[in-house]
Amino acid sequence: MVMLKTPVWSPSELYRHLNEGSQFFILDVRNEEDFNAWKIEGRDAIQTINLPYFDLLELEEEDEEIAAAVARAVPDRLGDKLPRSGLILAVCAKGDTSAHVAEGLRRLGYQALNLEGGMAAWGNHYEMRVVEESRRLTVLQISRPARGCLSYLLASGDEAMVVDAARHTEVYTRIASEHGWHITNVFDTHLQADHLSGGVALARELGADYWLHPYDSIHPDDLLPATFSFRYLEDEMELKLGEVNLRALHLPGHTLGMVNPLVDGRYLLTSDTLFIDTVGRPDLGGRAESWAPLLYRSLQRLLTLPDAAVVLPAHFSQMREADAQGCYRASIGALRSHNEGLRMLGQGLAVFSAYILSNLPEHPPSYDEIRRVNTGLIEVNEVKASELELGRNQCALSHGKK
Numbered sequence: 001m002v003m004l005k006t007p008v009w010s011p012s013e014l015y016r017h018l019n020e021g022s023q024f025f026i027l028d029v030r031n032e033e034d035f036n037a038w039k040i041e042g043r044d045a046i047q048t049i050n051l052p053y054f055d056l057l058e059l060e061e062e063d064e065e066i067a068a069a070v071a072r073a074v075p076d077r078l079g080d081k082l083p084r085s086g087l088i089l090a091v092c093a094k095g096d097t098s099a100h101v102a103e104g105l106r107r108l109g110y111q112a113l114n115l116e117g118g119m120a121a122w123g124n125h126y127e128m129r130v131v132e133e134s135r136r137l138t139v140l141q142i143s144r145p146a147r148g149c150l151s152y153l154l155a156s157g158d159e160a161m162v163v164d165a166a167r168h169t170e171v172y173t174r175i176a177s178e179h180g181w182h183i184t185n186v187f188d189t190h191l192q193a194d195h196l197s198g199g200v201a202l203a204r205e206l207g208a209d210y211w212l213h214p215y216d217s218i219h220p221d222d223l224l225p226a227t228f229s230f231r232y233l234e235d236e237m238e239l240k241l242g243e244v245n246l247r248a249l250h251l252p253g254h255t256l257g258m259v260n261p262l263v264d265g266r267y268l269l270t271s272d273t274l275f276i277d278t279v280g281r282p283d284l285g286g287r288a289e290s291w292a293p294l295l296y297r298s299l300q301r302l303l304t305l306p307d308a309a310v311v312l313p314a315h316f317s318q319m320r321e322a323d324a325q326g327c328y329r330a331s332i333g334a335l336r337s338h339n340e341g342l343r344m345l346g347q348g349l350a351v352f353s354a355y356i357l358s359n360l361p362e363h364p365p366s367y368d369e370i371r372r373v374n375t376g377l378i379e380v381n382e383v384k385a386s387e388l389e390l391g392r393n394q395c396a397l398s399h400g401k402k
């Protein structure tokens with residue numbers, strides 16, 4: 001294979017440009033189905049064209065250089081659709097074919113780059129933001145920007161806890177060892193449906209305690225119990241992390257066993273109960289009508305916390321929900337007026353439930369299988385894990401769908 005020296009953006013460079021709102025253009029050469037299922041999104045809309053690689057390429061001879069064939073095909077297939085000035089990022093599934101596309105474009109004078117590792121690498125990229133940092137309490141928000149997943153590493157003194165660990169557990173162990181922290185507790189707020197939890201594996205690897213509410217150790221479809229052991233979370237349980245206290249609030253609605261930890265009385269890790277713009281969906285257990293009132297009561301209870309308490313959710317839908325530091329957080333006081341779901345609470349249970357039921361997004365078919373993995377009922381290899389986690393999370397209520 002020809003080694004190309006085409007300039008690249010790594011996933012972290014892509015993240016930086018997305019976060020800064022840089023102007024660039026994307027040529028995505030994956031097939032249409034994959035493109036429609038999941039694309040790169042930033043704070044602002046990014047001009048993107050999807051043209052599957054095989055539509056772009058017809059080799060004149062079997063041994064024709066691919067970049068040369070791309071350069072030959074582009075004027076005809078893409079005409080004036082590509083910008084003559086400004087950066088063009090070529091994207092494919094793994095970053096191999098898009099390298100040839102970027103190289104072909106460069107030969108035509110375009111300022112093209114390749115996304116290193118393609119969508120696979122982008123999907124597995126993590127970013128870290130400091131919410132608070134002191135010896136008494138450090139709160140780190142660890143995001144997986146392509147999927148909109150957020151997890152947390154909390155530390156007090158030398159002791160650390162991970163909340164809602166993603167499956168790439170090395171992300172947490174690396175940060176902890178850099179800081180000299182010992183992860184003694186791993187806490188899953190609920191049985192995740194949109195991504196594979198790393199909670200059980202991380203706790204096993206470290207000999208840490210793994211915490212979960214017993215209701216969420218049962219698969220909601222066939223009621224099969226989890227195959228791993230865990231420590232039971234219950235409402236108003238107090239956990240100690242170094243010098244700080246965590247108060248466990250059982251807030252059912254998104255799932256029956258949803259537990260949100262209130263850290264040091266100041267940070268509420270709201271998981272999929274409450275997001276920055278919207279609220280969690282109560283239908284993933286297949287019982288939206290009976291779970292919506294649970295969500296209603298849980299959100300009302302959550303609003304009894306002080307206005308200054310900071311909400312740290314488990315997901316975001318759009319990058320522009322982040323603040324200037326790239327952190328997804330907001331005070332309860334601010335969300336009271338800005339969050340659409342919380343505003344609906346004031347109108348009573350009937351209106352709230354009707355609002356919830358009319359704004360439910362599709363139930364992705366992979367979610368049942370993901371929960372099967374997360375309850376330890378089945379095991380999957382890396383290829384299958386990536387396939388199950390393809391695309392952005394769908395844990396929130398739809399936005400603006402009236």
Ligand SMILES: [Fe+2]
Nearest residue numbers: 192193272395
């Ligand atoms: Fe969830």
